[in-house]
Amino acid sequence: MMSVARFINIGAGAIMAIGAYTTYLLTSISQLGFLATAGLVFLTSSVIGLVFYLGVNKMGLFDQPEHTIEDLSVILSYGFYLFITGGLSLLFGARYTSVNVKLELPLSLSFIKETELIILIFALLVASVMHLVFISNNNLGLKSKAVIQNIQASIAIGINTKRIFAIVFMLSFGVLGLSGCLYVLLYPINPYFGLYYTVLGFVAAGVSGVGNLLYSFVIASVISILYSFLGLVIPLGVAIAISYVLMLLILVAKPEGLKRGLR
Amino acid sequence: MMEISVEDITLRVAGSIVINGVDLKIPDGSVVALFGPNGAGKTTFCKGLLGILKPITGCIRVNGYDITTLPTYKRVEMGFTYVPERAGILERLKIEENLMVGAVRKKARDKLYENLELAYNIFPWLKLRRKEKASVLSGGQRQILSLMRALMNEPEFLILDEPSQGVSFANIKIIYETISSIFVKEKKISVLVTEQLPTYLRDIADRVHLLSAGRIITTISSEQLEDTESIWKLLASSG
Numbered sequence: 001m002m003s004v005a006r007f008i009n010i011g012a013g014a015i016m017a018i019g020a021y022t023t024y025l026l027t028s029i030s031q032l033g034f035l036a037t038a039g040l041v042f043l044t045s046s047v048i049g050l051v052f053y054l055g056v057n058k059m060g061l062f063d064q065p066e067h068t069i070e071d072l073s074v075i076l077s078y079g080f081y082l083f084i085t086g087g088l089s090l091l092f093g094a095r096y097t098s099v100n101v102k103l104e105l106p107l108s109l110s111f112i113k114e115t116e117l118i119i120l121i122f123a124l125l126v127a128s129v130m131h132l133v134f135i136s137n138n139n140l141g142l143k144s145k146a147v148i149q150n151i152q153a154s155i156a157i158g159i160n161t162k163r164i165f166a167i168v169f170m171l172s173f174g175v176l177g178l179s180g181c182l183y184v185l186l187y188p189i190n191p192y193f194g195l196y197y198t199v200l201g202f203v204a205a206g207v208s209g210v211g212n213l214l215y216s217f218v219i220a221s222v223i224s225i226l227y228s229f230l231g232l233v234i235p236l237g238v239a240i241a242i243s244y245v246l247m248l249l250i251l252v253a254k255p256e257g258l259k260r261g262l263r
Numbered sequence: 264m265m266e267i268s269v270e271d272i273t274l275r276v277a278g279s280i281v282i283n284g285v286d287l288k289i290p291d292g293s294v295v296a297l298f299g300p301n302g303a304g305k306t307t308f309c310k311g312l313l314g315i316l317k318p319i320t321g322c323i324r325v326n327g328y329d330i331t332t333l334p335t336y337k338r339v340e341m342g343f344t345y346v347p348e349r350a351g352i353l354e355r356l357k358i359e360e361n362l363m364v365g366a367v368r369k370k371a372r373d374k375l376y377e378n379l380e381l382a383y384n385i386f387p388w389l390k391l392r393r394k395e396k397a398s399v400l401s402g403g404q405r406q407i408l409s410l411m412r413a414l415m416n417e418p419e420f421l422i423l424d425e426p427s428q429g430v431s432f433a434n435i436k437i438i439y440e441t442i443s444s445i446f447v448k449e450k451k452i453s454v455l456v457t458e459q460l461p462t463y464l465r466d467i468a469d470r471v472h473l474l475s476a477g478r479i480i481t482t483i484s485s486e487q488l489e490d491t492e493s494i495w496k497l498l499a500s501s502g
Contacts, residue, residue, distance in 0.1 A: 139372060142364045146353055153351045155315060158339025158367040158416070 001172040001213065004134070004148045005062065005165040006069040011077035012201050013194025014084035015173050019045050019180025020189040021088055024099045034103050034118070038181050045177020046170040052080065053169035062165060066151060081198075088191035099184040115185040122182055126175055127217075133171065134213050140167070148213070199240055200224065203247045265325060265342055265419045265453050266291045267312075272321030274304075274311045281307040283477040284321070289420070289453050296464045297457040298488070299474035300498060305457035306348055308474070309424045312455065313345050314338050325420075339367050342419025342452075348428050350409035352397045358408060359393035365412030374417065382411040385441065403434025410441060421446055423456040427463065439463040461488040475501045 002009045022041045026032055032040070056062070061072055103114050112120070134144045146154045147164045154161055179197070183189065204220035223243060230239040267289040274282035281304045289295045297305050310316045312323065314335040322331040330338060339345075344365075352361050362382055366375045383390035386407055400408060406426055413421060423442065427435045446452055447467065457474075458464050464471060468485040473494065480501045488494065 137360060137363060142360060145356060145360065146364045149353045149355050152315075153347070153353060155335050156313065156345050156347055156351060157365060157412075158336050158344070159364075160334075160336040 001130070001134070001168055001175070002073075004144060004168045006066045006151070007056075007073040007077070007169075008070050008205075009077045009172070010074055010198055010202060011079075011081035011084070012176055013192070013196075013198040014081040015045060015048070015176035016180035016183065016194035016197060017085060017088055017189070017191050018048060019177030020099070020184050020193070021092060021180075021191075022177065023101070023181040023184050024092075024097060024189070027099055027101055031102075034101050037101070038122070038178060041181040042174045042178045045180075046174035048177075049169040049171075049173025050166060052173065053166050057162065057165070062162065085191045092191065094190055094192070096188040096190045098188040101185055103185075118185065119182050122178065126178070129171070130213070130217075133167070140164075144168075196236070196240065199243075200227070203243050206247050207250050264291045267420060267453060267455075268324040268327075269312070270322050270324070272308075272311060272323065273319045274307050274316050275319055276307055276316065280319075281477050282311060285474075285477070285479055287472060287479065289455055291453055292451045293469045294447055294454040294456065294467050296468035296471040296485070297455065297474050297479075298459065298461065298464065298471050298494070299457075300459055302476075303474040303498075304477040305459075305474060306424055307477075309345065309347075309422050309455070309457060312422055313343060336367070339416070340369070342368070342417070343422065344413045344416045344418035344420070345422045346406075346409045346413050346424065346426060348424040349402070350405035352400075352405050352408055352412070354396065354398035356397055357393065358389060358395055358397055358400070361397050361408055362389070362393075362412055362415050365415035366417075368416055371415060371417040375415070378415045378417070382414055385414075385445065386411060401431075401434075402429040403431050403438070406430050406434065406438055407441070410438060414445065418446070418450075419452050421452055421454045423454065425457055425459065427458060427460045435460070435463060439467060443467050461491050461494065464488055473498060 019041050022044050023037055026037045026040060056076060061069055061076070064072065103118065132138065133140055134148075135141060143154070143159045143164055146157065146159055147161050151161055180189075180194070183193070187193070200220060200223060204216050204223055208215035208219040227236070227239050227243075230242070269285060269287040271284050271286055272282060273280060273284055285308065287295065287297075297308060299305055307316060311318055314330075314333055314337075318331060322329050324330065325341065330341070333341075353364065356364065359379075362379060363375065366372050366378065371378065383393075389408065389411060397405065397408060406429075410426070426438050426442070430438065442454070442456070443466065446454060456464070456468065465485050465488050470482055471485055471488060472479045472482050474480070475498045478501075480497065483494075
């Protein structure tokens, strides 16, 4: 998503961790149900996204040429990752923590677990919002598509690109925070659990072509399924290493990604 | 109603001064042309007017109000609409999406489908090919698409940067006829057009400023453009 703003985010794992630990805190100190907790996590992560955007914008990042934004964003997001994961380690320790979440689904289905159903509902919800914002032809969708393609041309048309960037940062952080919140339904957490998903996102964006949202989504889904199957026969670390090698081979053959992205 | 006044504006690109102390007035409903060779500063001037480039000195006024520090999107909301050189279309968007994205002003979004139909009536091929990617269009077709995208924004001040660039002679004629009939005669909006081909300016411009090396060297009437040879001599001697 953040590639709309030419921001290559390798700090995604840290935002997931923020979402997961916010869930942990909320469920520890309050009796909130899961839906309210998820809403608050989304809101908190979005606000952090907005603050982060305002900070990097104040530094003049988005006044730079597009390739400079891409280069600097890698350093900035990595710094953010180190800062957040380090901070969370200091606060909560590096050990794995289980989070007890109160689920309150009004219906139960025999063929799917409650947690899986919730994750599926949220995934569909996020996909719908993404479609509305980045793919459909409403006012915001069209502007986002224009900005993804050419920032300078979009400015010349009269699109307020910085408002689009702010929305993108808020949504990206919100969705990543939410995914951290959903993660706690399945696994215990530690501050570094998001690294694997950062790698997954990085490979998906690299292979599909930066700025190609739909293709990135498809590639990420394919890679996730492959990981799941590979995980049965080889260690996860080896599977990640294989995906890196595959990404490098694809990028050597097609530097712009499988489908033409921004470049 | 929109009267534009540019006072002593100086613009810098990559450390070099490209526009140097230019004064220019565009009265309401008039067509003013900037005529000059490559590198004279025509595109830089357009970008300065639109707020993409910030001036080092001078100011830009609309109906007397200073808009020098306004960002581009606010100027577009006021009615400024830009047709960049080589059209500046979004190649990976469909033709219809390119048109729709041009409706940036609030009043333009309210009349989105009305203006879309208007554009399709003026150039029916746009409707026939509306689902195609804009990347398949020729230079002239891109320029027409860009012009119709400008129409979608309900412009009050149109900035046309070399609409003839990269376009066949047949299409240049169509483009200038559209500018004249739709924007000048029917909508009666203020227009700034930059060019290095004098032929089509004669029929459309009220006044022509000759631009060379970032300065306006003189102002002539459109009839005086007939004497092409002396104009180019004048531009060459001042460059």
